[in-house]
Amino acid sequence: MDIIEEKFPHYDPAGQEMVRKAYEIASRALAEDKRSDGSPFIGHPMGVALIASDEIALPAECVAAVFLHETQRMHPDADIRQEPFSHDIYTMVDGLNKISTIKPKDTRLEAENYKKLIVQYSTDPRVAVLKIADRLEVMRHLDMFPKSSRENKILETLMLYIPLAHQLGLYNIKSEMENIYFRFAEPEQYRAITNSLKATEKDRIELTAQFIEPLKKKLSDAGIRYKLKIRTKTAWSIWKKMQKQKVDFDGVYDVFAIRFIIDCDGGHEEELDLCWKVYSFVTEEYTPDMNRYRDWLTNPKPNGYESLHITVSNREGANIEVQIRTKRMDDEAENGHASHWSYKGIKHDEMMDRWLLSVRNTLEHPGLVKDEDIPLPPSREIFVFTPTGELKILPAGASILDFAFMIHTGIGSRCTGGKINGKVVPIKETLKTGDVVEILTSKNQHPTSSWLAAVVTSKARTKIRQLLNEDEYKKAASGKELLSRRLKNWKLTLKDELLHDIMKKLKYPTVNSFYAAVGDETIDVNTIKTYLLDHIKQQQNTENTTEITHDAWTGEREQAGSDDILVLNAKDLKGLDYKMAKCCHPVYGDNVFGFVTRTEGIKIHRMSCPNASRLIAAYPYRIQKVRWADTPSSGNFQAGLRITAGMETQVINQIMDIVGSFKASVRSFSVSENARNSTYDITLKIAVPSHLELDKVISQIRLLKNVIKINRS
Numbered sequence: 001m002d003i004i005e006e007k008f009p010h011y012d013p014a015g016q017e018m019v020r021k022a023y024e025i026a027s028r029a030l031a032e033d034k035r036s037d038g039s040p041f042i043g044h045p046m047g048v049a050l051i052a053s054d055e056i057a058l059p060a061e062c063v064a065a066v067f068l069h070e071t072q073r074m075h076p077d078a079d080i081r082q083e084p085f086s087h088d089i090y091t092m093v094d095g096l097n098k099i100s101t102i103k104p105k106d107t108r109l110e111a112e113n114y115k116k117l118i119v120q121y122s123t124d125p126r127v128a129v130l131k132i133a134d135r136l137e138v139m140r141h142l143d144m145f146p147k148s149s150r151e152n153k154i155l156e157t158l159m160l161y162i163p164l165a166h167q168l169g170l171y172n173i174k175s176e177m178e179n180i181y182f183r184f185a186e187p188e189q190y191r192a193i194t195n196s197l198k199a200t201e202k203d204r205i206e207l208t209a210q211f212i213e214p215l216k217k218k219l220s221d222a223g224i225r226y227k228l229k230i231r232t233k234t235a236w237s238i239w240k241k242m243q244k245q246k247v248d249f250d251g252v253y254d255v256f257a258i259r260f261i262i263d264c265d266g267g268h269e270e271e272l273d274l275c276w277k278v279y280s281f282v283t284e285e286y287t288p289d290m291n292r293y294r295d296w297l298t299n300p301k302p303n304g305y306e307s308l309h310i311t312v313s314n315r316e317g318a319n320i321e322v323q324i325r326t327k328r329m330d331d332e333a334e335n336g337h338a339s340h341w342s343y344k345g346i347k348h349d350e351m352m353d354r355w356l357l358s359v360r361n362t363l364e365h366p367g368l369v370k371d372e373d374i375p376l377p378p379s380r381e382i383f384v385f386t387p388t389g390e391l392k393i394l395p396a397g398a399s400i401l402d403f404a405f406m407i408h409t410g411i412g413s414r415c416t417g418g419k420i421n422g423k424v425v426p427i428k429e430t431l432k433t434g435d436v437v438e439i440l441t442s443k444n445q446h447p448t449s450s451w452l453a454a455v456v457t458s459k460a461r462t463k464i465r466q467l468l469n470e471d472e473y474k475k476a477a478s479g480k481e482l483l484s485r486r487l488k489n490w491k492l493t494l495k496d497e498l499l500h501d502i503m504k505k506l507k508y509p510t511v512n513s514f515y516a517a518v519g520d521e522t523i524d525v526n527t528i529k530t531y532l533l534d535h536i537k538q539q540q541n542t543e544n545t546t547e548i549t550h551d552a553w554t555g556e557r558e559q560a561g562s563d564d565i566l567v568l569n570a571k572d573l574k575g576l577d578y579k580m581a582k583c584c585h586p587v588y589g590d591n592v593f594g595f596v597t598r599t600e601g602i603k604i605h606r607m608s609c610p611n612a613s614r615l616i617a618a619y620p621y622r623i624q625k626v627r628w629a630d631t632p633s634s635g636n637f638q639a640g641l642r643i644t645a646g647m648e649t650q651v652i653n654q655i656m657d658i659v660g661s662f663k664a665s666v667r668s669f670s671v672s673e674n675a676r677n678s679t680y681d682i683t684l685k686i687a688v689p690s691h692l693e694l695d696k697v698i699s700q701i702r703l704l705k706n707v708i709k710i711n712r713s
Helices: 003-007 013-029 043-055 060-074 087-100 107-121 126-140 147-167 171-185 187-221 235-245 268-285 327-335 350-364 400-407 409-413 449-454 458-490 496-506 511-519 525-539 612-618 650-660 691-702
Strands: 226-232 256-262 287-295 308-313 319-326 381-385 391-395 415-420 423-425 437-441 566-568 578-580 592-596 602-606 623-627 637-646 665-674 679-688 707-712
Touching: 003 013, 003 043, 013 043, 013 060, 043 060, 043 126, 043 171, 060 087, 060 126, 087 107, 087 126, 107 126, 107 147, 107 381, 107 391, 126 147, 126 171, 147 171, 171 187, 171 235, 187 226, 187 235, 187 256, 187 268, 256 268, 256 327, 268 287, 268 308, 268 319, 319 327, 391 400, 400 409, 400 415, 400 437, 400 458, 409 415, 409 458, 449 458, 458 511, 458 525, 458 650, 496 511, 496 525, 496 665, 496 679, 511 665, 592 612, 602 612, 602 623, 637 650, 637 691, 650 665, 650 679, 650 691, 679 691, 691 707
Parallel strands: 256 319, 578 602
Antiparallel strands: 226 256, 287 308, 308 319, 381 391, 415 423, 415 437, 566 623, 592 602, 592 623, 637 679, 637 707, 665 679
């Protein structure tokens, strides 16, 4: 009998031959390799293979994958395809190889992310199970490792492999790893609890016999069929409960627990009836502690968990925890939505739940679960590493540029490309799980609008837009300053109405984009000069140079010869021009009055104008009642806004976005910093068709988080 027949007698001849071929490849490749204690390294894969075979009952393919994986992990150039193994075996080897490259930088902080990475590498669900078997073998031989290595392994085991084993339902393996961790992490406490368990073992055996005996007859006489599960908590579980409840060993009531699992072929009502019958038998025989009574039959937990829990004491005062449920309830608690690991608070999502359940099905029913029935691990995320080994999670489809902005906005803004696993790639290159990514930068690099198409993360997209806007503002400031100097030299002025006309003609939607084009010389300033000179020629013989005149209005007239703004009780003044007062900038719909000037016709003021009180008191004979036409004109009115906001860069973009979302357009925009108050003082002039649209803009700006105050000017 060779070693394979001896170690794996339960496999059929074909399975043994498969394992033998893999073992021979490993034996040759690992012949000179030693473990930390000097023993042959082949002992490690053999130990893992025996755990997979004997303790988890995995098939021969999994055992073969273990030997091939360890061969390739220790000797990457080794030829593991000397024999024709199946595609499934090579898939498992590839997954195990990838998991072995994970070197957690900070297990305590990134445990959930590293656990997800292990799951994602496990395209064959048995890979994660084999990795847990591998870790159990390592933990069983933890004494052979140096102290520093040992400490890293026990922390990884606690944060990654114990929770994963629990999720997969490998409770015996989980408990053993917990106890090994406890033995090394807290040796004194471990000895105290294990010694206490040994000292009380005889008492528990006697207590079990005493507890069950009177209940057996009652249950039998009632025709209740049941299965009894008895378990003693592990030392680690006891220690955690002692810490949580701040009690000593004797204060942990559920060190010892008995679970009644009742057979029931009927419906839910019959299930409840049988559970309550068992409960009544138990509480008739023993004294219940109602402070520890939990009824999750009448009111199941939110995750669907159903059971009755009660702690009882016998005549000698010994405490025993009793759980009562039907087989269906137990199956739901162990395997379904309300599985044990669900209600213990371990984080998970729906896709991972389905995948983990498929692993359990694979373990419980080997050979019966078809490949197409096993959902792949979650694919909505990818896991990549920095050159120093930090784990970063990005959405699927993320690029080099996404990664750069995740690291830091400054790095993203100067990104020229990157290296993936040492190979230079452009900024649009897509990343995949396991990549080691390095970002290349240049101080001369600047974002462009094309970058928006190269990213998928909202953070990168937001930062790129913000940087583009900031760049536009800088160019706009430069362009405004340049044009202002030229206009001064030419002795020309650019009024708001003319600015709007030039923008419309040159197809620039905002003032900022217009001035930015001047700043980067997309617009030649001489083009603006030519336009202004042409306009002056056209206006030389026209006296109507007001901002808004009769000719600019197209609304309905109340009667022949009247205007959109009607002058009431002043029939002889209808031929006069009028214009909007610059001190208060009236807008269609505002409460207004007219003031007859000596040389400029009628000026329209808001009733809330700062000058209104003085004009009405000093010149009552010049005040005219006016009202707006019944329908607004197609023209726009200029309104001024003064805004005080917290010194946050994004508030400027937010204000501009709000203006653009209504029937309004920016005519001028200036910002000054008030360092003393750490605020921005913003002056904004916009064009709106009516006071209703203006009110919408003001109300939305007022709602912004960083806006402190907003007023019309």
